[in-house]
Structures are given as C-alpha cells and as structure tokens.
Amino acid sequence: MTSDSESKPQTDMPSFVSTLKSCKHIIAVAGAGLSAASGIPTFRGAGGLWRKYDAITLATPQAFKENPSRVWQFYHYRREKALAAQPNPGHLALAMCSVPSIREKILPGASFTLITQNVDGLSRRALDQIAEMHPELAEEIRSPVVQDSLLEMHGRLFDVVCTSSKCGHREHNLDSPVCPALAGTENVFAQNQPEPHIDVADLPKCKKCGSLARPGVVWFGEIPWHLRDIDVEVRKADLCIVVGTSSKVYPAAGYASEVQARGGKVAVFNVDRSDGDQRADFLFLGPSESTLPKALGLQDDTE
Ligand code: OAD
Numbered sequence: 001m002t003s004d005s006e007s008k009p010q011t012d013m014p015s016f017v018s019t020l021k022s023c024k025h026i027i028a029v030a031g032a033g034l035s036a037a038s039g040i041p042t043f044r045g046a047g048g049l050w051r052k053y054d055a056i057t058l059a060t061p062q063a064f065k066e067n068p069s070r071v072w073q074f075y076h077y078r079r080e081k082a083l084a085a086q087p088n089p090g091h092l093a094l095a096m097c098s099v100p101s102i103r104e105k106i107l108p109g110a111s112f113t114l115i116t117q118n119v120d121g122l123s124r125r126a127l128d129q130i131a132e133m134h135p136e137l138a139e140e141i142r143s144p145v146v147q148d149s150l151l152e153m154h155g156r157l158f159d160v161v162c163t164s165s166k167c168g169h170r171e172h173n174l175d176s177p178v179c180p181a182l183a184g185t186e187n188v189f190a191q192n193q194p195e196p197h198i199d200v201a202d203l204p205k206c207k208k209c210g211s212l213a214r215p216g217v218v219w220f221g222e223i224p225w226h227l228r229d230i231d232v233e234v235r236k237a238d239l240c241i242v243v244g245t246s247s248k249v250y251p252a253a254g255y256a257s258e259v260q261a262r263g264g265k266v267a268v269f270n271v272d273r274s275d276g277d278q279r280a281d282f283l284f285l286g287p288s289e290s291t292l293p294k295a296l297g298l299q300d301d302t303e
C-alpha cells in the first residue's frame, strides 16, 4: 500500500532522459515482467505461476529431492514456453545498451550492466538478434565484454546440470523435449492438471556420468550466481533501472536501495505498483516493452 503523502517519484520522460545522460555507471535489474510481452508467465503478477502453484513444491532443492518428476515437468513446461518465445522490444533496448558501439551513441561515456533474474535466455537471444541485424557488430557482441555484462543471477533454463557432487557436469541444452519421457507433459502446468509420474530412470541424465540431471537454475535456498560481479557493479552504479520485477526476492530486490544509499538514482519500469517504487526517483507505470525503448530513446531502432 502506498499513500499520497509519501514522496512522489518523477514520472516525466524528459527529466529521466537528462538524468540518464549524466550517469556514468548504469545497472538494470530485470524480472519476469520484462519477458511478459514475449508470452512468458510471471510469478506474482496477474496470471503468475506462484498464484497457481506453491513455489516450495517446485523451486527448491527439497522439492527436487522429493519429486524430481514433478519438478522436471515444471521446468520442461517453462523451457518449451521460452523456446517458443521471441525477445521483445524491452529485451532489445537493454541489449542495445550492452553493446559499447551502440551505447556510445545513446549513453555516451557510461558503462552498462544487465542483472537479470530471468532464466529464459531472452536477453542473450536479444544480443544474438542484434548481431544478426547488424553483422558488422557480430564480433563485438560475441566478445566477453558484452557477453559478461549480462549477469543471469538465477541461472539458465537451458543449462542441465549433473546432480552428482563428484561430477557436476553442466551443459547448454536446447533439446525439445529435454528427454523423450517429458514430451507432452508441458500441458500439466499449462492447464493445471495432475501430473503423471515419470520414473527417475527416464528423467534427464548427465551425459558424462549418467546420474540424474537437474535444471541449471537457482532455486530458493541456493546462492545466486555472479554475486561478486554484481556487488562491484551495484557499488559503482549511479543509476539503477528496475524493470518488470515485483522486488520481493532478495538479493535482487535490495540493489535499488543500495544504489540510492550511495547517492545514485533509481528508475522503476513496471506495469503495476511494486515494492519500494514509492521511494524511486523515477516511476514509469506501463508495459516495459514500450516504456523502456522510449525512455532510452530507442523506440525507432527496436521496432
Ligand atoms: P514477479 O512475478 O514477482 O514480478 C513480475 C513483475 O512484473 C510484477 O511486478 C508485474 O507487475 C510486472 N509486469 C508484468 N508484466 C509487465 C510488463 N509487460 N512490463 C513491465 N512490468 C510487468 O517476478 P520477479 O520479480 O522476476 O525466482 O520474481 C523474482 C524471482 O521470484 C524469480 O526470478 C523467481 C521467482 O520465484 C526463483 O524461482 C528462484
């Protein structure tokens, strides 16, 4: 709940644009709302997954231990959704900021890091799309400078990881379905049906040692990826752009206030009100796939 008596974030784009031009170290913290326009369900927004399902039974190490069949069916559903999706103009706008030669024209002299909680791979695919549209930039986009500026802190849906601590092999796997036994089970979560039981022997296996494999995502109770790199960027940042996240899950939910505590600015882009947005310096309520390209002066390039 917010009240009118609380401090009011600015809502006009021209003020944001002039702040943007003066910033030297920009971070963006993204959540599921960034991918909503691509057809990926959010967690807590309207129609969100955690409104229908209990996260504890699907996104924890304990859940996987107790019922790997159910957890794999959930991640198979999400993999199939992500495979069928395309990056939207919000992903493309952020990807453009990640490419130094494009960024130099829109945010001259600034660094840019995208910290995403999303596991769908769409922000990396947006970089690939820009490379396809601009072959002269392909080499730059493939370079570590660009690829490592995208921090997928909750892991990657298309990584498959061995559960054996002796092995731990990780592979990037775009197979559809990820194993034959999961074929067709995506409807269980799409239509809220009881799930069939799949024997552990038929679930995805490590290609190196044959042990049961798991989705390469970060579950509740596990440590997010890239925390050291994120800490460095958050400490430097003079602007934190918060996109499409309810700001309910830490540590990501805390980055904006850390930036503000050091004197930086915060701009929130969300279709709805979200935690802490009343303390933001700028608030743009609306779908980020249209507000973000506009705010970054990229609307024409991303259409
Ligand atoms: P949430 O589902 O909690 O929040 C999504 C946010 O996106 C909500 O605030 C919506 O209002 C907003 N939204 C929806 N459509 C939008 C649009 N078109 N444009 C802009 N905003 C839009 O998702 P996250 O904040 O990403 O972690 O959730 C954080 C973490 O909790 C996830 O990474 C996941 C989840 O449980 C794990 O599974 C560990």
Ligand code: ZN
Pocket: 162, 163, 164, 167, 168, 169, 206, 207, 208, 209, 210, 211
């Ligand atoms: Zn293995």
